[in-house]
Amino acid sequence: MSLPFSSPLFLRPEPSFSESRGISNLYGLWRRNTVKRPLLVVKAGPKRIEFDRKCRDALLSGINKLADAVSVTLGPKGRNVVLSESETLKVINDGVTIARAIELPDTIENAGAVLIQEVATKTNGSAGDGTTTAILASLSAGNDEYIGNLIAEAIEKIGPDGVISIESSSSSETYVTVEEGMKATQLSVPLLIIAEDISIKVLETLVVNKLQGVLNVAVVKCPGFAEGKKAILQDIALMTGADFLSGDLGLTLETATSDQLGIARRVTITSNSTTIVADPSTKAEIQARIMQIKKDLAETDSKYLAEKLSERIAKLCGGVAIIKVGAHTEIELEDRKLRLEDAKNATFAAMAEGVVPGGGATYIHLSKQIPAIKNVFQDPDERIGADIVGMALLAPAKLIAANAGIDGAVVVEKIKACDSRVGYNAMNGRYEDLMAADLILAGFHDVHFKMLSLLLRATVEVAVGRSEVEEALALNSLRKLQLLSPLLHLVPMLLLDLMAFREQALRLILDLSSTVITLLPHQNSLILHAFMDLFCSFVRVNLFSEKIPRKMMLQTYNLLHGMARNDRDCDFYHRLIQFVDSYDPPLKGLHEDLNFVSPRIGEVLEAVGPIIFLSTDTRKLRNEGFLSPFHPRYPDILTNSAHPLRAQDLANVTSYREWVLFGYLVCPDELLRVTSIDIALVVLKENLVLTLFRDEYILLHEDYQLYVLPRILESKKMAKSGRTKQKEADLEYSVAKQVEKMISEVHEQALYSCDAIHHERRILLKQEIGRMVLFFTDQPSLLAPNIQMVFSALAFAQSEVLWYFQHVGIASSKSKTARVVPVETDPNDPTIGFLLDGMDSLCCLVRKYIADLHGNRTIQCVALVSYSQ
Numbered sequence: 098m099s100l101p102f103s104s105p106l107f108l109r110p111e112p113s114f115s116e117s118r119g120i121s122n123l124y125g126l127w128r129r130n131t132v133k134r135p136l137l138v139v140k141a142g143p144k145r146i147e148f149d150r151k152c153r154d155a156l157l158s159g160i161n162k163l164a165d166a167v168s169v170t171l172g173p174k175g176r177n178v179v180l181s182e183s184e185t186l187k188v189i190n191d192g193v194t195i196a197r198a199i200e201l202p203d204t205i206e207n208a209g210a211v212l213i214q215e216v217a218t219k220t221n222g223s224a225g226d227g228t229t230t231a232i233l234a235s236l237s238a239g240n241d242e243y244i245g246n247l248i249a250e251a252i253e254k255i256g257p258d259g260v261i262s263i264e265s266s267s268s269s270e271t272y273v274t275v276e277e278g279m280k281a282t283q284l285s286v287p288l289l290i291i292a293e294d295i296s297i298k299v300l301e302t303l304v305v306n307k308l309q310g311v312l313n314v315a316v317v318k319c320p321g322f323a324e325g326k327k328a329i330l331q332d333i334a335l336m337t338g339a340d341f342l343s344g345d346l347g348l349t350l351e352t353a354t355s356d357q358l359g360i361a362r363r364v365t366i367t368s369n370s371t372t373i374v375a376d377p378s379t380k381a382e383i384q385a386r387i388m389q390i391k392k393d394l395a396e397t398d399s400k401y402l403a404e405k406l407s408e409r410i411a412k413l414c415g416g417v418a419i420i421k422v423g424a425h426t427e428i429e430l431e432d433r434k435l436r437l438e439d440a441k442n443a444t445f446a447a448m449a450e451g452v453v454p455g456g457g458a459t460y461i462h463l464s465k466q467i468p469a470i471k472n473v474f475q476d477p478d479e480r481i482g483a484d485i486v487g488m489a490l491l492a493p494a495k496l497i498a499a500n501a502g503i504d505g506a507v508v509v510e511k512i513k514a515c516d517s518r519v520g521y522n523a524m525n526g527r528y529e530d531l532m533a534a535d536l537i538l539a540g541f542h543d544v545h546f547k548m549l550s551l552l553l554r555a556t557v558e559v560a561v562g563r564s565e566v567e568e569a570l571a572l573n574s575l576r577k578l579q580l581l582s583p584l585l586h587l588v589p590m591l592l593l594d595l596m597a598f599r600e601q602a603l604r605l606i607l608d609l610s611s612t613v614i615t616l617l618p619h620q621n622s623l624i625l626h627a628f629m630d631l632f633c634s635f636v637r638v639n640l641f642s643e644k645i646p647r648k649m650m651l652q653t654y655n656l657l658h659g660m661a662r663n664d665r666d667c668d669f670y671h672r673l674i675q676f677v678d679s680y681d682p683p684l685k686g687l688h689e690d691l692n693f694v695s696p697r698i699g700e701v702l703e704a705v706g707p708i709i710f711l712s713t714d715t716r717k718l719r720n721e722g723f724l725s726p727f728h729p730r731y732p733d734i735l736t737n738s739a740h741p742l743r744a745q746d747l748a749n750v751t752s753y754r755e756w757v758l759f760g761y762l763v764c765p766d767e768l769l770r771v772t773s774i775d776i777a778l779v780v781l782k783e784n785l786v787l788t789l790f791r792d793e794y795i796l797l798h799e800d801y802q803l804y805v806l807p808r809i810l811e812s813k814k815m816a817k818s819g820r821t822k823q824k825e826a827d828l829e830y831s832v833a834k835q836v837e838k839m840i841s842e843v844h845e846q847a848l849y850s851c852d853a854i855h856h857e858r859r860i861l862l863k864q865e866i867g868r869m870v871l872f873f874t875d876q877p878s879l880l881a882p883n884i885q886m887v888f889s890a891l892a893f894a895q896s897e898v899l900w901y902f903q904h905v906g907i908a909s910s911k912s913k914t915a916r917v918v919p920v921e922t923d924p925n926d927p928t929i930g931f932l933l934d935g936m937d938s939l940c941c942l943v944r945k946y947i948a949d950l951h952g953n954r955t956i957q958c959v960a961l962v963s964y965s966q
Contacts, residue, residue: 145204145205147205152205155203155205155206155209156205156206156208156209156212157209158203158206158209159201159203159205159206159207159208159209159210160209160210160212160213162199162201162206162210163196163199163209163210163213163214164213166178166195166196166199167192167195167196168496168500169500170191170192170195171192171493171496171497171500172456172496172497172498172500172501172523173497173501173523173524174500174501174502174523174524175497175500176500177189178195180194180195180198187431187432188432189431189432189435191435191436191439194435196210196213196214197214199214243271244433244436244437244440245440247271247272247273247420247437248261248420248437248440248441248444249444250273251273251418251420251441252418252444254273254418261418261419261420261441262365262418262419262420263419263420263422263434263437263438263441264419264420264421264422265421265422265423265430265434266421266422266423267423268423269423269424269425270421270423271420271421271422271423271424271433272420272421272423273418273419273420273421274418274419274421286360287313287314287315287364288312288313288314288315288358289314289315289316289317289361289364290303290314290315290316290317291316291317291318291319291330291333291371292316292317292318292319293318293319293326293330294318295316295318300316303316315364315366317366317371320875320876325405327343328405328409329409330343332386332409332413333373334359335382335383335386336359336361336373336375336383336413337359337360337361337373337375337376338359338360338376338382339357339358339359340353340357340359342357360376361373361374361375361376362374362375362376383413386413387410387413390406390409390410390413391410393406394406394407394410420437422434422437452532454517454518454519454520454531454532455520455531456494456497456520456521456522456523456531457491457492457493457494457495457496457497457520457521458494458512458518458519458520458521458531459517459520460490460491460492460493460494461490461491461494461509461512461513461520462512462513462517463490464487464490464491464513465513467483467484467486467487467490470483471483471484491509494508494509494512494520494521495508495509497521497523498521498523500523501523501526503521503523503526508521511528512528515528516530518530518531518532518533519531522534856928859928859929859932860928862894862932862935863928863931863932863935866894866932866935866936866938866939867931867935869935869939870935870938870939870942873939873942874942877942877945880942880943894932894935894936
């Protein structure tokens with residue numbers, strides 16, 4: 098017997114042994130053993146192995162069969178599908194349910210279908226309404242207005258942060274209820290443990306007890322980090338009436354008793370969320386906590402902290418609504434529950450991500466951007482990939498029209514000529530504003546866009562790499578990608594974001610050459626090891642290293658390696674750990690972006706004296722790298738340079754605070770020469786600190802000597818009567834010396850002030866980079882949308898380290914006129930070590946992100962596309 102999979106063969110009740118005595122004994126032994134333990138032999142069937150075109154054709158056939166079955170449900174006039182399961186029939190219109198139910202007799206065809214089933218399942222899990230794109234029409238599901246009203250009613254009762262549960266009703270009616278809670282006995286109640294972390298040994302013990310039925314227990318790791326995690330645990334303790342066990346409060350797990358446990362009305366745990374419904378007895382305490390959090394929210398100035406406080410309020414206020422689904426038959430009940438589930442997920446996705454015009458219109462309007470994106474690509478393979486995306490974007494609208502009995506090609510051309518909100522309404526056969534007609538599509542999450550972009554990239558690589566696959570792609574590309582089309586509506590924007598991401602990283606990598614040149618005369622092994630690791634980290638990022646000149650890359654690496662080879666035993670990380678407990682301040686949370694530097698540097702300016710940055714050419718500033726495009730206000734800075742700054746504004750710190758950019762005052766290009774002179778006079782008279790260009794040295798413009806000195810002479814000259822030429826010459830010499838001394842004092846004072854300010858900047862950057870590392874380590878999924886912030890932090894930190902080594906030993910003497918006590922210049926400044934360690938940690942996170950982005954997912958996508966060919 099030959100089966101495609103392993104097949105069990107049961108032995109006959111009695112073996113056909115001979116009647117000899119010896120064999121009879123064996124026979125009796127066999128009988129005695131089998132009475133207690135029947136034998137089961139598992140025989141492995143033959144394995145089917147296919148290669149090349151035959152394998153790809155079979156996989157493609159399976160994908161097409163699944164796509165044909167699902168595609169008929171697309172659109173408001175899509176048809177239903179009848180499923181036969183366990184001798185029962187179901188009439189279904191839900192795409193992902195149909196996809197899951199398909200099982201093909203041919204094993205290789207079935208493998209192709211399973212690959213697409215996984216894609217559909219992931220889409221449905223996040224957006225709920227991604228397998229068939231037109232289910233969310235108006236506020237209904239599957240054009241069922243009653244279901245849409247039920248979802249709206251549930252959200253009105255519990256709010257946007259609540260939870261909706263869908264259950265079967267004991268009657269034929271469907272209704273929404275918000276249960277008020279009930280008293281539950283303490284006996285045999287499952288135990289829920291929520292902790293910051295759990296060790297493997299403890300987890301194994303709990304699992305064994307759970308499997309043996311000794312203890313019904315679940316363990317959840319608390320989300321968040323630092324103070325945010327602690328606040329979440331305190332909120333949960335308040336909701337459940339439990340004690341928050343923390344060493345800070347003197348409460349430990351070893352001394353805990355059953356009296357310290359709390360109780361919840363209901364707890365629902367899924368793979369990515371935990372919902373706790375509080376017991377009614379804790380309502381008063383919860384309201385008091387909400388009032389306290391609202392008070393804290395009104396007092397905070399931090400955007401990040403305000404966002405976290407708002408999230409805590411929403412979670413405490415949110416409720417749980419239960420939709421009881423009723424129907425006259427089992428088939429109707431299952432269909433209605435599926436529609437409700439789709440409508441629920443799509444509605445929450447719409448509230449979180451927004452909505453766009455449905456009916457495939459959004460995809461068509463996005464396809465207009467494909468030619469512009471295609472022109473950016475030089476590689477012919479990339480151009481083919483752009484064409485594939487363009488065809489896929491047109492597929493949904495064509496199929497929706499075809500299901501409604503209309504020529505899809507005609508519909509596409511008409512929509513292209515219309516406004517972005519206009520599309521084809523298959524329900525009434527009219528071209529109209531779909532947003533006004535309530536024909537909308539729920540938004541999707543970022544992870545789908547990234548996964549899809551990799552899938553499309555892999556498609557192009559496979560298509561141009563094999564002639565057989567290219568032929569299959571040309572014949573079947575439209576049909577294959579119809580099932581995946583709901584994911585495509587933001588692919589062009591994602592491709593542009595990835596290009597910007599690439600350029601930012603490349604610019605930062607190329608800047609490392611200046612780092613090597615700067616470090617060359619110092620040869621501090623502690624710092625060199627860190628920078629060598631930093632450089633190697635970026636070189637390993639294959640996405641960017643292909644554009645780095647190979648000669649520069651090798652020279653930099655060899656130079657760093659050679660400078661550090663004599664001190665291989667230098668333990669960089671061990672040295673840093675010594676400073677952690679005593680130097681690192683408590684964490685206060687990660688700010689939303691790098692704007693945190695500007696207002697805090699303003700406080701430093703008031704403490705050490707203002708720094709005025711004078712320049713008559715902001716283009717030189719940009720060339721010097723001062724006005725970094727990384728800064729989020731970069732366009733505003735260039736725009737504001739059209740407004741001249743008056744000299745009298747310098748008298749008040751608050752007047753020019755808005756011009757302060759990371760500790761500098763940027764004066765615009767349009768300053769007239771006379772205005773520059775006035776500013777210089779104010780600087781000299783008020784003993785302000787004057788810096789010019791990024792080096793932060795005093796570099797007086799030649800015009801200052803030509804115009805400033807005569808102005809001062811003119812103010813000090815006395816009447817010509819009674820003055821000889823010799824006395825006038827002596828006066829001019831005296832004033833010149835006075836100006837020279839003043840400039841020298843300002844120069845020295847600038848160095849001290851800059852040293853102090855840069856020390857403060859390093860501390861600020863060290864703290865914020867440390868928070869970034871903790872934040873993105875705890876929530877790596879947020880690294881991708883905030884990658885520009887990470888590269889900005891690395892760029893600014895690198896600049897501060899460079900400044901430190903460029904100016905080591907410069908401020909070596911003290912000035913009596915200096916208003917600020919200089920910071921001690923230590924070649925092993927702990928802030929430098931912390932800063933480098935934080936930079937290295939961020940680089941590790943970026944490497945991990947890149948490895949995930951272009952490693953595991955790429956392999957999966959290449960496999961998927963290869964099978965689909």
